[in-house]
Amino acid sequence: MKRITLFFLVVISLAAGYILGSRTEIFSSRSTSPPYMYNLQLPKELAGEGVAFSGVVSVISPVVANISTSKTLVNKEPSSSPHLFDGPFSDFFDYFNVPKKWKEQSLGSGVVVSPDGFIITNNHVVEKSDEITVTLYDQQTYKGKIIGTDPKTDIAVIKIPAQNLPSIQWGDSEKLQVGEFVLAFGNPYSLGHTVTMGIVSAVGRANVGIADYENFIQTDAAINPGNSGGPLVNIKGELVGINTAIFSRTGGYQGIGFAVPSNMAKSVMTQLISEGKVTRGWLGVTIQNLTPELAKEFGIEKPVGALVTDIFRGSPAEKAGIRRGDVILQADSKKIKDVESLRNTIAQSKVGSTIEVTLLREGKNMPVSITITEFPRDIAQAEHGGPADDFTEKDNELAGLRVMDLSRDIARQLGLSNSEQGVVVVRVDPYSAAEEAGLKKGDVIQEINKQKVRDLADFNKLLPTIRQGDTVLLFVNRSGNKFYASLKTFS
Numbered sequence: 001m002k003r004i005t006l007f008f009l010v011v012i013s014l015a016a017g018y019i020l021g022s023r024t025e026i027f028s029s030r031s032t033s034p035p036y037m038y039n040l041q042l043p044k045e046l047a048g049e050g051v052a053f054s055g056v057v058s059v060i061s062p063v064v065a066n067i068s069t070s071k072t073l074v075n076k077e078p079s080s081s082p083h084l085f086d087g088p089f090s091d092f093f094d095y096f097n098v099p100k101k102w103k104e105q106s107l108g109s110g111v112v113v114s115p116d117g118f119i120i121t122n123n124h125v126v127e128k129s130d131e132i133t134v135t136l137y138d139q140q141t142y143k144g145k146i147i148g149t150d151p152k153t154d155i156a157v158i159k160i161p162a163q164n165l166p167s168i169q170w171g172d173s174e175k176l177q178v179g180e181f182v183l184a185f186g187n188p189y190s191l192g193h194t195v196t197m198g199i200v201s202a203v204g205r206a207n208v209g210i211a212d213y214e215n216f217i218q219t220d221a222a223i224n225p226g227n228s229g230g231p232l233v234n235i236k237g238e239l240v241g242i243n244t245a246i247f248s249r250t251g252g253y254q255g256i257g258f259a260v261p262s263n264m265a266k267s268v269m270t271q272l273i274s275e276g277k278v279t280r281g282w283l284g285v286t287i288q289n290l291t292p293e294l295a296k297e298f299g300i301e302k303p304v305g306a307l308v309t310d311i312f313r314g315s316p317a318e319k320a321g322i323r324r325g326d327v328i329l330q331a332d333s334k335k336i337k338d339v340e341s342l343r344n345t346i347a348q349s350k351v352g353s354t355i356e357v358t359l360l361r362e363g364k365n366m367p368v369s370i371t372i373t374e375f376p377r378d379i380a381q382a383e384h385g386g387p388a389d390d391f392t393e394k395d396n397e398l399a400g401l402r403v404m405d406l407s408r409d410i411a412r413q414l415g416l417s418n419s420e421q422g423v424v425v426v427r428v429d430p431y432s433a434a435e436e437a438g439l440k441k442g443d444v445i446q447e448i449n450k451q452k453v454r455d456l457a458d459f460n461k462l463l464p465t466i467r468q469g470d471t472v473l474l475f476v477n478r479s480g481n482k483f484y485a486s487l488k489t490f491s
Contacts, residue, residue, distance in 0.1 A: 056183060056237045057195050062137040063168045064230060065110040065119055066187045067144065067158075069129035109186035109230030110134065110158065111239065112167045113269065117142075117160040120269055121229030122244055123149045126156050134160050137193060148272030152212040153260060154244055155268045156229075168231060171238025173261035176200055176217060184221040184243055184257070186230030196222040198257075205258060206340035215344045216258040217241045223257030232259040241265075267348055281349035281372040284315020285322060286482060289338050293486035297473045298327055299363040305329045306342040309475075309482040320370040322359065324475075324482075325450070329365070330358035346372065400432020401425050405456045406444055414442055415479045421454040422446040422477065437487040439476070446482075447475030 108125030112118070119134065126132055132144035142160035149156040180200045187193065198221030205216040219232065223243045232241035241259030271278045290303040298307070305327040311318050322328075328336050332355040336342045349355055349372045359366045403423040411420055422444040428434045445453055448462045449472060466472055472487045 053183070053197065053235070056233065056235060059237050060168065060183070060185055060231065060233055061193055061195070062166045063112040064137060064185045064187075064193055065112060065121075066135040066192070067108045067110045067119075067121055067125055067229060068133040068135070069106050069108070069126055069131065071128050071130045107187060107226050108228045109226065109243070111185075111229070111231040111242070112136075112165050113170075113239075114167050115163065115165050117162045117165060118147070118269075118273065119144070119158050119160065120242060120265055121156050121158060122242065123151050123154045123156040125229045126158060127151075132158060134158070136162075136165075148276055148278075150268045150272065150278045152278070153264060153268050155242065155260060155265050155272075157269050157272045168233070168239045169237065170266060171234055171236070171240040171262055173203075173217065173240045173263045176203055176234070176240055176261075178202060181235050182217075182219055182221055182240065183233050183235075184219065184223055184227060184230065184259075185233070186223070186227030186243055194227075198222070201256070203261075204337070204341065206338075213264075213344055213347055214340065215261055215264060216244070217261055219257050219259060220255045221257060223259075227257075238262075264344070264348070279351055280347040280375040281351055281353075282316065282375040283342075283346045283370065283372070284312040284317040285328075286310040287328070287339050287342060288483045290327070291486060293471065293488070294473075294484055297471065297484075297486055298325070298360070300327060300360065304338070305336050305360065306339050307484060309484060316370050316373050320357070320368045322357075322368065322370075323361065325361075325484075326366075327360040328357060329360055331355060332357075347375070400429035401434035401439055402427040403445065403456065403459060414444070416444065416477065420444065420446075420477060421452075423453055423456055423459045433487050433489055437474070437485045439474075439485060439487070440478070442478070444477040445474055446477055447473075449473050450475075 106125070106129075108121060110119040110121035110125070113120050126144075126146055127149070129146075132146070134142045134144045136142075140162075142162060144158040144160050147157040147159050178200050182198060182200055184196045184198070185193070198219050200217060201220050202218040205218045206214040217232065217240070219241075221232070223246050227243045228245070230243045231239050232243055234240050240262050242262070242265050243257065243259050246257045268278055285308050287306040288309050290298070290300065290305060290307050292303050294307065295301070295303040308317075308322060308324055308326045308328065310324060311322060328342055330336055331342060331345050332349055334341070334345050336345070351372055351374045354369055354371045357368050357370050359368060402425070404426050406416075406420065406422050406424045408418050410424055411418060414424070425434075425439055425441055425443045425445065428439050428441060445459070447453055448459070449465070451458075451462055453459050453462065466489060468489055470489050472489060474485045474487055476483055476485050
């Protein structure tokens with residue numbers, strides 16, 4: 001019995017040895033055939049206990065500046081408190097009626113971009129400051145002088161009286177890809193020089209509400225209060241962005257930070273240093289983004305490009321022959337994805353230069369050459385007015401909306417010129433197709449399916465051409481802002 005037991009133990013041992021020796025792929029990190037390949041290897045520059053990152057930090061830290069600003073605030077409104085003393089010395093004792101002054105201090109960051117002391121930071125870091133103190137990595141302090149600011153991009157350039165400083169190398173933010181490693185440097189919470197690591201979460205972020213011209217790099221590298229103005233660098237140690245803001249519901253870091261791309265910051269800096277101001281290019285059009293519904297109406301497979309909704313008289317666009325309803329697909333060799341990309345491309349174009357623009361008109365691509373002019377400073381948006389409450393309704397209905405003639409009196413109330421024509425919306429039914437299309441009371445409809453609507457008579461003539469289930473393309477004027485709307489009638 002014992003011999004039989006021993007025999008089985010020997011057999012089991014031999015079998016186990018064969019499995020362990022001959023079938024090592026069971027425990028291998030890589031299978032014998034695809035697609036089960038798990039042999040993941042980091043790039044050589046990232047291998048070796050993080051040596052690459054520590055090397056970047058040691059190179060970049062000396063070019064990061066801490067910026068401390070102070071400004072004097074004055075309460076010019078006298079207090080309503082009663083006089084404590086009456087008589088000839090009442091002014092001396094009346095402390096409560098003396099304007100009070102106090103200093104407000106703030107802290108931010110910056111990055112040295114030239115050996116002779118030029119530093120880039122955010123406009124909101126140095127805005128309206130009386131004194132600027134710059135502290136470098138070696139703890140040397142200098143008084144900073146503002147060279148120029150650009151609130152529209154939240155970029156500022158300051159100068160310190162120093163020479164032979166270490167300065168950062170510029171990177172090309174256009175080459176940034178989502179998923180790239182980036183490092184954010186700065187001075188969060190007055191802790192001194194600090195660095196955080198993350199990836200590029202997105203590029204070309206706009207409509208954030210931070211600046212007028214937005215093309216932000218979004219990153220999950222922690223950008224906390226005090227990081228503003230500090231550099232965002234790639235793993236090569238190149239400057240790819242200027243840390244600007246965070247998205248937060250609590251005031252603290254929540255994984256979403258924004259940086260101004262280095263290409264935009266460099267363009268602004270160059271103009272501020274050489275000219276003391278930023279000059280932006282102007283095309284002379286009003287534009288809107290394409291929805292999938294609008295893209296279909298204009299014969300585009302995907303909702304990309306910028307839809308032209310109005311042309312300024314005498315503008316470069318008018319001279320080049322651009323029309324309302326054109327879709328701008330490319331400008332200055334750059335593909336136009338949306339309104340923001342066109343706006344930033346034109347703004348950064350050199351005044352006086354001629355650029356090539358590709359339009360889509362009636363289903364065909366059309367190249368035009370446009371000479372860029374300077375953005376005029378006297379362009380103002382029409383004042384927003386509200387529709388009058390005593391509009392007379394007429395029983396003309398299109399998918400849940402009621403309209404009436406646009407009189408001169410109503411046009412004035414809506415902030416429109418007397419030359420505007422169309423029908424004004426006086427009611428939008430709840431849950432109707434008109435409401436879903438975004439139409440509002442006070443909107444002026446000036447076209448239906450690219451046919452002019454000058455008055456109620458034109459509107460009524462076009463109504464019979466619309467059938468249930470049709471998609472209707474409307475051209476709308478809302479207090480001077482013109483746009484297209486796609487309305488799907490209920491079937």
